[in-house]
């Protein structure tokens with residue numbers, strides 16, 4: 337190396353150490369890592385064990401990675417909950433805040449809870465759940481609780497919708513301005529791991545409604561994906577509203593039926 341160049345290197349090193357405030361070195365020792373060369377700084381401080389400092393940094397980096405991971409998991413959960421489109425009124429509904437005071441309520445609660453607890457199995461089998469019966473008995477409440485549990489425990493994507501919303505989506509696809517085909521509109525409801533179809537048979541079913549319900553339920557049946565159907569109708573009236581073929585698809589693979597037929601929670605409160 338040319339002397340001039342080596343000189344300039346020494347000078348710049350000296351400038352560096354000076355700007356870092358190092359005024360000298362001395363031997364030191366760490367209880368864990370043994371001997372090391374410590375630097376004496378201008379303000380009188382002496383640097384610590386470099387190995388300890390590396391370890392501290394590694395711990396800090398691991399903590400930062402864990403924090404980033406935690407944030408990513410929380411963001412994913414947030415996204416899944418957002419995509420589930422659960423109506424605001426039902427977002428806070430859980431199994432724990434469902435009051436099961438009667439035997440029938442207990443049966444309904446435990447059927448829905450165990451459907452959620454065994455969701456891995458139900459997803460695999462495409463097993464459907466039908467919540468049928470009187471208005472105000474907590475069918476939508478328990479379905480929202482299932483969606484929340486499935487998202488939380490299995491990180492599956494669940495989606496809540498109503499029959500009229502599905503029909504609107506499909507109808508909108510027929511408009512000249514629509515950028516969506518009928519198939520694409522139907523695929524919205526085919527895609528989720530779990531679909532909750534509320535208000536089935538609420539409006540006395542038109543042929544169009546029956547056709548759309550068959551398309552959605554049959555597509556999910558073909559994909560072996562579970563659907564929760566909620567209706568204020570009894571089993572017989574549901575068959576009339578949806579048609580045999582569609583109800584057969586829901587029953588296939590051990591579909592679970594839960595009947596809600598007691599006086600509504602609101603009335604019970606009113607009666608004291």
Ligand SMILES: Nc1ncnc2c1ncn2[C@@H]1O[C@H](COP(=O)(O)OP(=O)(O)O)[C@@H](O)[C@H]1O
Nearest residue numbers: 433434435436470471472473474475476477601
């Ligand atoms: N057993 C219950 N425990 C707690 N809240 C209930 C119960 N049954 C019904 N509710 C509440 O009453 C309201 C109506 O219930 P909802 O789920 O809409 O009934 P449904 O879908 O059967 O018509 C909701 O706010 C729901 O949380």
Ligand SMILES: [Mg+2]
Nearest residue numbers: 475476477534
């Ligand atoms: Mg409801």
Ligand SMILES: [Zn+2]
Nearest residue numbers: 366369385388
């Ligand atoms: Zn050390």
